[in-house]
Amino acid sequence: MIDIGELLRAYRKGYFPMSDPSDGKLYWCQPYNRAIIPMESYRPSRDVRRLLRRNDFRVRFNTDFEGVIRACAAPRPNAVETWISESIIESYLELNRLGIAHSVESWYGDELAGGLYGLAIGGAFFGESMFYRRSYASRIAFDRLVMHLRKRGYLLLDAQIMNPHLQKLGAVDIPHKAYMQMLDAALHKKIPFL
Template sequence: MDVTRPSAQLLLSAYAQGIFPMAHPEEEGRIYWYAPDPRAILPLNGMRISRRFRQTLRKKPFEVRFNTDFEGVIEACAEPRPGQPQTWISEGIKEVYTELHRLGFAHSVEAWEGERLVGGLYGVALGGLFAGESMFHRATDASKICLVHLVERLNARGFSLLDVQFQTSHLERLGVIEIPREDYEARLVEALKLDCTFD
């Protein structure tokens, strides 16, 4: 088995068990599998929007699109960031998620300023689960605006679980919480019973 490029089927099977991959940048992109405890989720009725950010949303500074440039989003997410010169998004990761996109399981949410991609996120939809993988921004608030639109779409389509994997101070301010892995797995079982479509 290629340790740097899991198959699409293996990836879907892993998500259904609450496991996700990350490549190790110092080991030539070798894939490791994770099921953190606690697990970070964003309750779909619990996103926090500050007064300032609400005003920004009203101005509609970007055009938000879905699935029009998946490869552009994952490439941007893989770019080095301040204090983070290496990335877990290896070539093998890009390839398999792009395949999942072609198969209808991986999706992107994109913020556009004219014809310039200025922010976005991507993840995997399976049943009533959306597993968020990564996000990026090249303009202030662009990735947060994508997250708002993602939550709106998931609610409209009947999804029940938005997994963001790990907690950060930035995500905590947006309403992300941590739950025990056992609780996450119980929610995952119920989410996978749902027949939801992202598009």
């Protein structure tokens, strides 16, 4: 398990952990460009709006954090390796017990159909990973997260490293210096997640 104090200090300094799938070794990442979600301009896609109206999914917070993180760590059809090691899982389970790590879950009946997890520190939410078992389930969870963070007054939704999926959700890359300024402002807030 990663030392919790070290982990929280790293996030406050703009770092996040990833493990090497080949040997499980932990690395601290601080990308030159950081992916963030501009919450003020976020708009759900037409498909997500349609699904929200149909009410097929129920969204819950923190009812199955371990289920979410383990689903995020599971092999995927397009990638058999994962950066989420058992050490990372154990650390985030502890952060969840401490009220710092949170899951947003999309339920389809009694099935955990998708979701995401991350850390809430001050006025920043650090999104770690997401998964889905049913189409759009993770996007529904993401939409509810953005709405929740907006309502609570969060300043930063950190998506860490840009990828095509995050781009579809509205993520943008910003330079490290701009990210650190946003992070500093967000960390000066004291906003409970729930």
